[in-house]
Amino acid sequence: MGHRILALIIKEFLALFRDKKSRMAVIVPPIFQLLVFGYAATFDLEHAALAILNEDTGGFSRDLAGRFERSSGFEVVGYLRSEAEIAPLIDRGGALLALHIGPQCSSDAARGESCNIQVLIDGRNSNTAMLALNYVRSIVSDFNEERAELNGVKLPARLNMRAWFNPNLESRWFIVPGIIALLAMIVTLVVTALSVAREREAGTFDQLLVTPLRPWEILIGKAMPGLLVGVGEASLIIAVAVFWFKIPLVGQLSVLYPALIIYVLSIIGVGLMISSFSATLQQALLGAFLFIVPAVILSGFSTPIANMPAFMQALTYLDPMRYFLTIVRRVFLEGAGIEYFWHDLWPMSIIAAVTLAMATWLFRHRMY
Amino acid sequence: MARPAVSPLHSSPHAAFAPTAPSAAPTGAAPDSAAALVLDQVRKTFTIEKKQITALDGVSCAIRPGMVTGLIGPDGAGKTTLMRLCAGLLTPDQGSLRALNIDVVREPLKVQASIGYMPQRFGLYEDLTVLENLDLYADLQGVEAEARAERYAQLLAMAGLEGFRGRLAGRLSGGMKQKLGLVCTLVRPPRLLLLDEPTVGVDPVSRRELWQIVYHLVEAEGMSVLLSTAYLDEAERCAEVVLIHQGKILGHDHPRAFSQQVEGRTWQVRAPDMPKRALQRALSHNPAVLDALILGKAIRVVSRDRTPLQPIGLPSEIAVEVAPVAPRFEDYFVATLKDDHAAANGDNHITLRQTSDRLAGQDVITVDNLVRRFGDFYAVDHVGFRVRHGEIFGLLGANGAGKTTTFRMLCGLLPISSGACTVAGMNLRTAAAAARAKIGYMAQKFSLYGNLSVMQNLKFFSSAYGLRGARRSGQIDWALSTFNLEPFAATESQSLPLGFKQRLALAVALMHEPEVLFLDEPTSGVDPLARREFWVQINSLADQGVTVLVTTHFMEEAEYCDRLVIMADGRVLAEGTPEAMKEGFSGGVGREATMEDAFIGLLEANRNEANLKSAPQAAKASA
Amino acid sequence: MKPGRLLRVKGMIRKEWLQVIRDPSSIAIAFFLPMLLLLIFGYGVSLDAKNVRIALVVEQADSQSLSFAGGFYQTSYFAPLALNSIQEAETALRQSKVDGIVWLRHNFGRDYLRKDSPPIGVIVNGVDANTARLIEGYVQGIWFGWLEQQAERAGKKLQSPVQLEQRIWYNPEVRSTDFLVPGVLAVIMTLIGALLTALVIAREWERGTMEALLVTRISVVEILLGKLIPYFILGMGGLALSLAMAHSLFHVPLRGSLWLLLATSALFLWVALGMGFFISTIFKSQFVAALVAMVSTFLPAFILSGFIFDIQSMPPIIQGLTHLIAARYYVSILQTLFLVGDVWSVVLPNAAALVGMGLFFHGMVYRKTRKNLE
Missing domain, CATH: 3.40.1710.10 (abc type-2 transporter like domain)
Known part of the structure; x- marks a missing residue:
């Protein structure tokens, strides 16, 4: 059994990384986007x-x-x-x-x-x-x-203002950790959303379903590349954020990584769900797109959730990125420990569990 | 007839025979100005992944006007490249082409304005209706508005599509789509018509209708037609045939002139007391036999020379009847090209390392009142049949008859709407995953991982089927050697030649030694020689107790089955042995009924009944 | 135009149009996606902080402290939370229960009366720097109002050496909707133009219909025209829908003239269609074309066009990069036309840049589309 899953995981990695083009497609654009967006996305007024x-x-x-x-x-x-x-x-x-x-x-x-x-x-x-x-x-x-x-006149009272966690109020400190969440989502989603749809279109998924592999074994096989790519890409971006953009990392990586893994798993769940739902690559791509756009906007990436009307705020609770975005920013800048974002962690875990289970079910039960 | 020794490969048939009509000789002679199409020393190469591939190598020929010329050759012979060159879609590296006396290379637009060309996959817009597709091509070809109504009516009547003007092209059956594609190329009558494999994947009824349209055009409108095909029986319907292989022209003549070359080498062997597969195997071991093919109860044999065939190698107590038969184009094709397939002459029998007789004597596959609905459309409508242990069972039908849907339900890939089906006593959809280890599955199109190497595919699937350790490596070695895949072990499987892709797919389906083998149109797109080889392999599996369920739309392949069902509109029209199926249908004048005649007969009967709005179940014939 | 040519182009247009209206995914991209984006941006996205949760720590309830604190209850900017000690407030800030703290020490009232100019402690959570700055601004406003009020009560006028009079032109209420909605229009037009058309030529290659088209009498220009016109109409339809929504739902003023808006939008749509065709022509597979379209047109239109993030504040290299993004010019035109009026000095240079880009893309498409399969 472990042997079968291992073979499946090896196959998934080969399928993803064997040719140069798809290797480049997974690795290069996110780095480029990080650099461009890291500099471009700023709310600071300069010159x-x-x-x-x-x-x-x-x-x-x-x-x-x-x-x-x-x-x-x-x-x-x-x-x-x-x-x-x-x-x-x-x-x-x-x-x-x-x-x-x-x-x-x-x-x-x-x-x-x-x-x-x-x-x-x-x-x-x-x-x-x-x-x-x-x-x-x-x-x-x-x-x-x-x-x-x-003139020797004093104001009757004066304001003594300080900002915690980001004393110079640099918006890059706010945006760049957000890009970790954003790019980890896009990369993971693209890798997973296309994986089942591509096999369905090529007919290989049928070939897979007639083997004695169980749906949950297929799930693990399909999830592993997404997990590795998502977490790996995020680690790379964290390194760039810390060493290139000099964003202070106050908190512990040991606190950040469990949250990152749960986040990536929830995105994998969504991606595989979209993928098992679609019959063609085009549908999968459109589905991924229709998820990414609202997910980014509703996550509070560029504009605060608190400013949204109530019904939209309610919608944000369904968005895994919302939770991880809060966590990553707070770990980076506030050094928050797990006790401060426990209430962000468990909803994300539920989303991961539900979407992964749905995806597994859909492997075999999609009607077409 | 006294004939000189058979001309060997690559020699022109003209060397041996004088054609009855003046032939447009495929030599470098001055282009015949009366010819519809003249190719002179045309060479075309492609560069694919830094490798140069020669598609056409110094091709010269002249296509005569006012008749149908067939362009025949195995896959990858260069047929499509030749067609595209003639249509001005590609430019030759060397040589010249003239269509209707216009230089194709210099004036492609002028050529395109006066010829009709139907590509292999004709670009019908599937989300447009029949009429809208016609309108589009009428606009593009500049057909005057006044002339349209009459032309449409004439063309649609010819194609039998009058009743479908408002239907979306995507909702037409495969045969109707091809006919519509042809009609679209004809909105403005061209003087030269190029058809690239118009009959591929089309059921026999539609094929027959397509040919009628082509004949009508030639006779009534004096059109010149160049038609490429992989169906060898269609060669005989052409006035002239150009045989092309590996980018070179092997011959250009009347079809009869080709088959005459193998006259005296074709035989029909019958041994009523011997199973046909055993008879075929015995015959193919005979050194005098080049090719042995199951045809109904008999075996059709092409011998290596004209000495009368001796039934050696057969048990002496068996009565064997050997009779000479008239040669067909296919016999010539096999005789000429099979030598090339040196490997194919070897033993193609597959020997499984382990076989199981667990199910001997039982019904291995049972299907009862099986129904699959999509909305209110019945893709499979109360289908039932039984497949016995060690049997090759065929599922025949036109595109959209419900074959593949039935197949997918049996394999557990699609939920059943109602009814029941079992494989080896289990429903694969609900049974434990381990039950799937008992079946092997080969899908319609090549569906292994294209960007993985042959070895990686074998490794993955052997592990997925739970093989491990010494057994796994043993089975991988077995697969590599049995299917001659060793030289390709490190090749990306998507860049394998088609025949080897199909071998790899079969290897994957067999590595875990299944009891039941599902083959969904395993030979579509494969050339006739590779098809024969494949069937020899399948036969040997059945002899070892593997139960085989196969779908196909090649009628001659139905002859290889022990029993079969013919399906149409989701229902079973007939069930029985191929011989029983053919009874009651007559062939053409002076020949035995073929499977194709039986199929067309059944389908037409069904269509008539449907037209009479009779009870839907009544069409069920049984053998 | 020769009659045959007119007929062929008409035939192509009709075909393309029928395909559009029968394909749910084109309709989804052309109409559903714009509506979704407009609704999300119009309603959901706002940079104007309101009801900011702020902890008020008043250690001594004297009249000065209370009157200052009272100011926080009278504005919709804040939703104050009264806490008893600074420790409590700091914990609340760490737990993200509040975004800022205002702290009046126990000696505030006494020092005030002694004219000792006592400090008012303000701590904001700087994680979201943008919101933090806005909060600081709001607090300053309240503080200033309170000073004036106190001075008035004492019968004096607050005498500060410089009195600032501020005027924000074009958008005096500083509604972020007024600038986001025109920006969304640019994103939508990019989407319709590039994403939709990126697929159409690739689709013809993939389905094998291109081969059948190529052998008819049709020329390259005719094929391109036949494809351009229906998607152009579709795009203008999407624009009309978006404009109607911007006007009726979000009440964004249109100070410039409608005809100029339509003309420049048509120009941008032409450029976006060119980009889509360009991608489609180069990548003959629908899948790759769609991916490239998404990465190279949609995301930059979002981030590099000046739609949310101000281009002036970007580093020079990135500013240079924005000049390659067509949406940048269109966003500039749109924000001006909506909020300012027909300012030719803005419209003309930007329109000229768009014309240049359009000519480049359409020229490349024309050069790259050949009437053969080589």
């Missing part, structure tokens, strides 16, 4: 194009403008001479935001009154707009505090 219209000539406004010029978040793309220049510039995307300092600014400040400045932000990408606004606000409030202190 946002800023235009400055300073109608004032005093030192006060020069000091203020200097704060913006020196900030790493902004890059000054131009100094304007009149208000009429602002709108066309922003309209054509020449600048993300414009800072307008009125002619009376320095004299107002000298009189002890507030100097009113205006910031105009391109809201086409509302997220970028909000980020830019927050940057502007923090520059202005730092400036205010310093000026107030210079």
Whole structure:
């Protein structure tokens, strides 16, 4: 029995890795995607194009403008001479935001009154707009505090803000561990979703079913390559995340791996289910696609689950990626131990058990 | 007739015979301007995975207008390449081609505008209806709107498709699809028609109808037709035949001229008291015999020379009747090409290491009132039959008759809607997995792992069947040597030649020494010589007590079965021995009825009854 | 156009169209998938944090502390959870029960009255950096509001040296739907264009229908036209459906002109179809073509087009890479047309880039499709 399964596993690996093309297809694109997406997928604002219209000539406004010029978040793309220049510039995307300092600014400040400045932000990408606004606000409030202190005035209370786990709030620390979950899912799903469908199309699945192999033996044989490829690929990405992107790995790998294995098993279950359901490769591919898109969006990979409406939040509980995504981020950045994500682990295990059992049943009972 | 010694391989038949009509000689003579198609020293090579393969090697011939010319040769002879070259879809490496006096290489578009070409797998759009397919090709060929109604009516009537104008092409039977494909090529009548294996996988009734269409076109419209085929009996329906082998033309003549060459070497041997398989085996061991083929109760023999055949090697107490018979094209084909298959002349008998008589004398396969529904469509409609131990049992029928569905239910691959079937006393769908170790299965198309080597396939399947240790390695060695697979052990199985793929599939099905062997159209697409070899192997298995269930649409293969059923529309039309089946049907003038005649007769009777809306069960004939 | 040619193209179009409407999977890709994506993105995806769970630790319930804390109850941004000690709050943060902590120490009220400028402790969970920043911004807003309120109560005006007046143009309420939905349109059009057509030429090769087509009088241009037009119509249908949904369900404003939107969309669709045909022509197997289409068109359209992630913030190499993605130009045009108006200085350069890419793909397809089997 063990002997039969071993033969099946060897065969599955040979089928997957014997030819160079399919070896490359499994290994190369994920690495490439990791590098591109790791750099591309960022919510940090860097070198946002800023235009400055300073109608004032005093030192006060020069000091203020200097704060913006020196900030790493902004890059000054131009100094304007009149208000009429602002709108066309922003309209054509020449600048993300414009800072307008009125002619009376320095004299107002000298009189002890507030100097009113205006910031105009391109809201086409509302997220970028909000980020830019927050940057502007923090520059202005730092400036205010310093000026107030210079004048011997103190604010009645001050904010003392800290961020745990990611003190500089780098969004790459958030995205890159997410890519581990994302790519592990895509690779595992592609490997498994195509495995049964490909055999059905080639007729080899019938040949397999008339041997004395039992369905659960076939399941193990089919699951092993997915497990190895999924876990292997994830390990590679973890290494790149730690050594290339320098994402801090605070937690223990010994905590992460059991979760990773359960996650990959649940994806294998889904993949084999899709695969046993489809009669052709095309159907399997479409099925995998129809699973991946909502699974990624509902997992909280790019946007937080908490922001979704209630019915969609309910749907996310069916998504294995949701659980693993939380775990991998928390293990990486918070160093969370298993006691902190136990409630993420057991639903994922149930999904794995159910999908694997369904897939096994479908091997023989698909109606066609 | 006194004849010179038989011309050896590769010599032109013209060397020995003067054809009755002036032949378009396949020599490098000046192209005959009257010819419909002229090929001159055409050479074509392909590069597949860095290996250069010569598909056509200096081919010259002229196809005469106003008649059907058959292009005949085994698989891989270069038939399809030749057709594609003529249609301007490929460019030759060397040589020239002229179709209807137009240079194909220089003006492919002009040629394509005036010829009709039907590829092997004609591209019908299966999700379009019959009429929509016709409309598409009428548009593409620029048929005027006014002329269409009349042309459609004429073509559809000819093909017997009038009643199916609105049906999706995908829902037509295999034969109807081929006829529709032909009709689509004919929407605008071409002067030259190229048909690439139009009758492959088509049941005998549709085949007969396809030929009628072709004859009609030649007679009524004066069309020139070049038709390639792997069915040797079709050679005799052509006015001229071009025999092609390994990219070279072996001969170009009237079909009769070919068969005449083996005149005096063909015999029919009968021994009523001897089982036909034993008789065949005895005869094939006779050194004077080149080929021995079961045909009904008799054995058809091609001898190595014209000396009268002596029934040596047979038990003396048995009455043996040897009679000369008229030669067929197939005899010439075998006589010419079998020498090439040196290995095929050796002993093809398979000897299993262990055989079991556990089931001797029992019904090994039982099928009772078996039904399989898909929605409200009955793919298998109350089918019943019994297969006895050590029997070769055939399941015959056209495409879509329900053969494969029955087969899959027996193997436990498809759930049963109602009824019952057992194999070796068990239902394979519900029995324990170990029960499946008793059966061997060979699927319709090659279905082993293509990207694994021969050795890896053998290793995997032997383990999957639970063989291990010394027995496993012993059986792998046995498989490699019995099926001559040693030289290919490390070859990727998908790049094996077709005949070897089929051997590998049989080896996999036999390694665990099954009691029952299921073969689903095992020989489709395999050339006639490899088919013969295969059947010798199957016969030897049956002699050792293996029960064999086989489906086929080659009617002559039905002759090899001990008993068979003929199926149509999911029902059994007839059951019995091949001889009993043929009784009551007459052949053509002056010849014995063949299996094909019986099949067509049964099917036509069934169709008539269906038309009369008689009770569905009434068509059940029994032998 | 010669009459024969017109007839042949018409025949191809009719055939292709019949195949589309009879194949459930094309309908699924053209209509079901866009609806699913729009619904998920329109309803499900939002970068605007609301009801953020935040722990409020007020150690001394004096009037200053309470009035500050009160601000958190009056906004929909926060769903505060009152806790008694900072230890409790930190545990809650570690367990992911809250995303941030606001901590008023017991001496807050006293120090405030002494004008000692007492600190307000704010801790956010930085794992989700983007949300963390938004939370910080919200907290700052509340804090500032509270300062103003306190000043007013004391009969003074809050005097800070610089008063910031902010205006967010085109999307003053900063609704992320308004920028995500136009972006989804680009993804959908890529999907219809590339994924659907990546299969169609490969399918003809695989089913053997190409061989039968090639021997008729039809020319390469005619085959390509016959395939382009039906899928173009289908794509425009998908676009119309998506536009209707964007307008009626998600109330995304359209400030530019509809005709320009349709014209540029048609242009992009033409490019996407070209990409699909290109993939299809090079990879003659449906399976490989579909995989390549997914990896090379759909995923980049998602991540590298500027649809979610801002291109300006990417490293220069990656920014350079985005110029190879057609969806990038279309996303730019769409966001401008929807939220700004007909800004020719945005539309024209992007449209020119699209024309260039389209010519490249269609030119390559024309060159690679031959009327023979070599």
